[in-house]
Amino acid sequence: MKPPTWIQILAASCLLVAAPVYANETIARETGCLACHAVDKRVVGKAYRDVAAKYRANPFAATIIRYKVRNGTGNNKPVPMPAFDKKALSDADLTAIIAWILKQ
């Protein structure tokens, strides 16, 4: 294999820097979370900024959110949140989304 050119090295480093910022939002979008949630306002589900504020001080935040996403929630709402099983959303992707939500 030929050594990479400077332009390939530049492109790869841009990806490395940009990926952590956008990746988790992308997973949330691709999984369909952003059809019902937005970061800064209620859509069908509440704003992720409000979710982050609610759980920020809670040491069990990640466990609670994981449970709600895996089992569904919001049965008192006009449109409840469906359960996302491991086929719909892998454990690794769910972990990434939870970290992203809690940072909002």
Ligand code: HEC
């Ligand atoms: C069909 C619409 C819909 C989809 C799709 C959806 N949600 Fe929800 N979500 C809701 C509703 C409704 C609630 C109930 C509480 C509320 O009104 O926000 C909720 C609640 C939550 C909560 C709990 C908030 C709390 O206060 O405890 C989290 C976290 C959450 N959603 C994350 C996600 C994630 C992550 C995804 C994608 C895997 C997702 N949601 C997909 C509608 C949805």
